[in-house]
Amino acid sequence: MQISLFTVLILMVLTAVGFLVGRRRAYAVSSGHASRLHSLPSYYGYYIALWTGVPAFILLAIYGMFGNDAVNALAGAQMHRAGEPVHAQFEQALSDDEDIARLEAELATLENRRIYAREAIERDSELVPAAGEYPAQSPAERQQALSSEINRLAAEREARAEVLAGQVEAQTDDALARAGFVYSRLSDERRELMINDARAIAFGEGVASRETPEINALASAMRPFHEVLRSSMALAALALAIGGLAYARSRISSSFRARNRVEGAISVLLLLASVIAIATTIGIVLSLLFESVRFFSAINWRIDEFLLGTQWSPQIAIREGQVGQTGAFGAVPLFAGTALITVIAMLVAVPVGLFAAIYLSEYASTGVRGWAKPVLEILAGIPTVVYGFFALLTVGPLLRDALLLLGYENAVTQSALAAGLVMGVMIIPFVSSLADDVINAVPQSLRDGAYAMGATKSETVRQVIFPAALPGIVGAVLLAVSRAVGETMIVVMAAGQGANLTANPLESVTTITVQIVMLLTGDQEFDSPKTLSAFALGLVLFVLTLILNVIALRVVQRYREKYD
Amino acid sequence: MTDPQNTAAPAATVYHDQPSANPIKVETRSVSVRYGDTQALHDVSIRIPDRGVTAFIGPSGCGKSTFLRCINRMNDTIDSARVSGSVLIDGEEVNSRAVDPVVLRARVGMVFQKPNPFPKSIYDNVAYGPRIHGLATKREDLDAIVEASLRKAGLWAEVEGRLGMPGTALSGGQQQRLVIARAIAVNPEVILMDEPCSALDPIATARIEELIDELRENYCLIIVTHSMAQAARVSQMTAFFHLGHLVEYGPTEDMFTNPHDARTQDYITGRFG
Numbered sequence: 001m002q003i004s005l006f007t008v009l010i011l012m013v014l015t016a017v018g019f020l021v022g023r024r025r026a027y028a029v030s031s032g033h034a035s036r037l038h039s040l041p042s043y044y045g046y047y048i049a050l051w052t053g054v055p056a057f058i059l060l061a062i063y064g065m066f067g068n069d070a071v072n073a074l075a076g077a078q079m080h081r082a083g084e085p086v087h088a089q090f091e092q093a094l095s096d097d098e099d100i101a102r103l104e105a106e107l108a109t110l111e112n113r114r115i116y117a118r119e120a121i122e123r124d125s126e127l128v129p130a131a132g133e134y135p136a137q138s139p140a141e142r143q144q145a146l147s148s149e150i151n152r153l154a155a156e157r158e159a160r161a162e163v164l165a166g167q168v169e170a171q172t173d174d175a176l177a178r179a180g181f182v183y184s185r186l187s188d189e190r191r192e193l194m195i196n197d198a199r200a201i202a203f204g205e206g207v208a209s210r211e212t213p214e215i216n217a218l219a220s221a222m223r224p225f226h227e228v229l230r231s232s233m234a235l236a237a238l239a240l241a242i243g244g245l246a247y248a249r250s251r252i253s254s255s256f257r258a259r260n261r262v263e264g265a266i267s268v269l270l271l272l273a274s275v276i277a278i279a280t281t282i283g284i285v286l287s288l289l290f291e292s293v294r295f296f297s298a299i300n301w302r303i304d305e306f307l308l309g310t311q312w313s314p315q316i317a318i319r320e321g322q323v324g325q326t327g328a329f330g331a332v333p334l335f336a337g338t339a340l341i342t343v344i345a346m347l348v349a350v351p352v353g354l355f356a357a358i359y360l361s362e363y364a365s366t367g368v369r370g371w372a373k374p375v376l377e378i379l380a381g382i383p384t385v386v387y388g389f390f391a392l393l394t395v396g397p398l399l400r401d402a403l404l405l406l407g408y409e410n411a412v413t414q415s416a417l418a419a420g421l422v423m424g425v426m427i428i429p430f431v432s433s434l435a436d437d438v439i440n441a442v443p444q445s446l447r448d449g450a451y452a453m454g455a456t457k458s459e460t461v462r463q464v465i466f467p468a469a470l471p472g473i474v475g476a477v478l479l480a481v482s483r484a485v486g487e488t489m490i491v492v493m494a495a496g497q498g499a500n501l502t503a504n505p506l507e508s509v510t511t512i513t514v515q516i517v518m519l520l521t522g523d524q525e526f527d528s529p530k531t532l533s534a535f536a537l538g539l540v541l542f543v544l545t546l547i548l549n550v551i552a553l554r555v556v557q558r559y560r561e562k563y564d
Numbered sequence: 565m566t567d568p569q570n571t572a573a574p575a576a577t578v579y580h581d582q583p584s585a586n587p588i589k590v591e592t593r594s595v596s597v598r599y600g601d602t603q604a605l606h607d608v609s610i611r612i613p614d615r616g617v618t619a620f621i622g623p624s625g626c627g628k629s630t631f632l633r634c635i636n637r638m639n640d641t642i643d644s645a646r647v648s649g650s651v652l653i654d655g656e657e658v659n660s661r662a663v664d665p666v667v668l669r670a671r672v673g674m675v676f677q678k679p680n681p682f683p684k685s686i687y688d689n690v691a692y693g694p695r696i697h698g699l700a701t702k703r704e705d706l707d708a709i710v711e712a713s714l715r716k717a718g719l720w721a722e723v724e725g726r727l728g729m730p731g732t733a734l735s736g737g738q739q740q741r742l743v744i745a746r747a748i749a750v751n752p753e754v755i756l757m758d759e760p761c762s763a764l765d766p767i768a769t770a771r772i773e774e775l776i777d778e779l780r781e782n783y784c785l786i787i788v789t790h791s792m793a794q795a796a797r798v799s800q801m802t803a804f805f806h807l808g809h810l811v812e813y814g815p816t817e818d819m820f821t822n823p824h825d826a827r828t829q830d831y832i833t834g835r836f837g
């Protein structure tokens with residue numbers, strides 16, 4: 001922890017003190033007549049408290065965000081300087097070494113030949129064998145042979161350099177200098193690992209993956225920077241707090257508009273919160289867009305193939321030489337699977353949810369409504385993963401056994417039907433609570449009107465309430481659809497994974513969300529078309545649910561306007 | 565001066581002599597209503613003549629609407645409401661089990677304070693009652709009922725040719741007349757109106773008052789109003805309610821010129837309410 005709890009506590013106390021000082025000051029400048037002040041005394045308190053706390057905490061927040069990096073950079077620079085002479089020594093050793101010189105010369109020759117071979121391949125011509133030097137080879141074979149030879153020699157050179165580096169290291173006594181040298185020869189990831197290990201040793205942040213004298217040296221180089229930075233930041237924060245307090249106190253007079261200042265600070269706070277929310281949304285959408293663009297460029301912009309193709313097998317495409325194979329990224333089976341499951345879910349959720357809502361709002365007595373509504377809403381609180389294993393372990397096998405009994409031989413446990421049914425149950429409370437809201441928004445005067453005409457309850461519901469609530473109910477259903485389309489856990493567990501293009505609910509299907517999970521879980525390279533396709537699917541999903549939500553909200557809104 | 569709050573134990577209702585021109589259509593005997601634990605109406609007994617307008621007046625919350633809703637059993641739709649006593653229409657008990665409220669409400673129409681046309685076309689609004697009660701089997705019959713009702717409600721001239729338009733698109737006063745047409749369409753004997761003009765402007769109000777005056781030829785009209793002037797203009801009988809009691813009942817002219825009870829006098833002269 002880089003900011004000590006103690007500093008934070010002191011700052012909080014100072015902020016509280018600032019509040020009290022402000023209030024007292026307000027009483028003092030009003031000479032006991034608080035009514036002469038522009039604002040209530042506590043506003044002066046808040047004003048000083050803001051000046052005391054906010055700048056200091058902002059400073060600490062900045063330190064919290066960049067403090068570690070600063071310490072790493074400072075210690076890294078020190079290590080680098082210490083390592084420079086060792087590195088020079090190593091460079092010298094490399095250039096003096098005969099083996100290295102020989103290997104590099106050979107490598108250069110081979111590289112030239114490989115270039116020649118590649119050019120021959122590009123020109124599609126035969127190689128002209130240099131005077132009896134090689135047996136006749138096709139350019140491709142030749143390139144292959146040269147490549148493996150180059151790889152072998154490069155490895156040899158690397159090994160020799162490693163030996164030399166070892167010798168140089170052995171001659172260096174200063175561990176930090178060695179650390180600098182070692183660090184300079186590491187790949188980026190390994191550098192990061194080394195820094196993390198050093199931090200782990202220096203500050204106990206997690207467990208070091210290994211401990212060497214070099215890492216220890218780096219750790220000891222980090223500590224003083226850390227200490228100095230930390231205490232100077234704490235002091236600066238305190239100074240800022242006290243300075244802020246003093247400044248704010250000096251501004252207080254009986255005509256000072258503390259209330260308006262506090263109001264301003266509050267509006268900034270609220271603005272910040274919404275900016276964070278909006279910026280996150282925009283960030284996510286942009287990253288979806290960029291990664292999707294990468295995907296589409298990897299499949300040569302065959303967006304039509306992606307949206308209309310019927311073959312989905314992203315695995316093929318990661319094999320070397322098949323990058324850009326477009327046939328494998330036809331997402332129609334996923335769209336169809338999503339649609340199939342959504343339809344099944346809606347067939348369950350819409351009637352049941354709607355009838356439940358009608359019962360609760362029109363028929364149930366207040367007593368029944370009082371407990372039935374919360375119980376229904378508990379359904380909405382069940383984690384979807386629980387629905388998922390309910391679907392997988394109970395509903396799926398039950399359906400399969402029932403179908404087998406009925407003589408349907410291809411019955412499987414994981415089917416669109418099982419997933420859709422359970423998803424429908426999951427969405428029931430969603431539909432019923434939204435529908436309940438819109439039905440309750442139908443003015444009582446319409447019910448009275450219908451009853452006064454001698455309509456029965458169900459006539460009133462069918463002929464007056466339902467038509468009046470219809471736009472809102474349509475909105476509720478659309479929201480439920482968008483929920484079903486985006487639902488993941490249940491389908492991952494219960495729908496299977498086969499990208500079948502089928503309208504048969506008894507087969508296993510896959511959905512957009514399931515595929516995204518499949519594409520991104522496990523060890524994946526994050527720049528192959530396979531993983532990138534997940535972003536494109538995510539984009540499709542996003543656009544789909546966005547459209548649904550916008551329409552739904554529009555419909556609901558228009559309906560609200562009508563009755564307000 | 566009388567303080568209405570302190571006249572705690574109310575004297576029995578004061579009944580003026582009734583000129584018995586028309587037969588009695590609605591009669592109630594000791595009707596009381598409770599909402600849960602609070603009693604909103606105490607022992608109201610009244611005899612309302614046919615073919616005329618009877619006005620219920622009284623300060624807000626005194627139980628006028630509650631009493632009105634007893635007559636077509638609309639209080640059945642309120643969970644907490646408990647009605648006791650007897651309500652007779654043409655001498656027939658309304659609160660008996662044998663009476664189906666759905667059928668009763670076809671005989672006793674009701675118009676509310678806020679115009680409440682259904683979110684349907686003008687035609688369907690008026691045809692609503694005849695349809696659910698099966699009053700017309702052929703389309704022509706239904707058309708005829710709709711037209712006749714709209715004519716009686718004085719709306720026909722304004723909506724002729726636009727019957728497909730949604731009822732909610734009409735103006736407030738037109739909506740209220742549409743609702744009256746809707747009530748008339750099932751050919752009721754009694755029409756209850758609960759402050760039918762309080763959401764309307766003076767011109768629309770005058771229009772409705774004219775209509776009420778025309779309708780009294782054929783129906784027993786009972787109208788709740790908070791406007792003394794309106795009661796004086798449109799009604800032949802007036803009942804004054806106060807704190808859940810029927811204080812005084814008699815011919816309108818008599819009530820306004822010669823109130824017997826001090827509370828009635830205070831209310832009529834605008835001293836409270």
Ligand SMILES: Nc1ncnc2c1ncn2[C@@H]1O[C@H](COP(=O)(O)OP(=O)(O)O)[C@@H](O)[C@H]1O
Nearest residue numbers: 599604623624625626627628629630631642644
């Ligand atoms: N649905 C109800 N539930 C509970 N109390 C009600 C209800 N309706 C009316 N009341 C109460 O009954 C009393 C009479 O109300 P109401 O008949 O509406 O008076 P008015 O129409 O004369 O203004 C009031 O005190 C009111 O608060």
Ligand SMILES: [Mg+2]
Nearest residue numbers: 628629630758
């Ligand atoms: Mg009322």
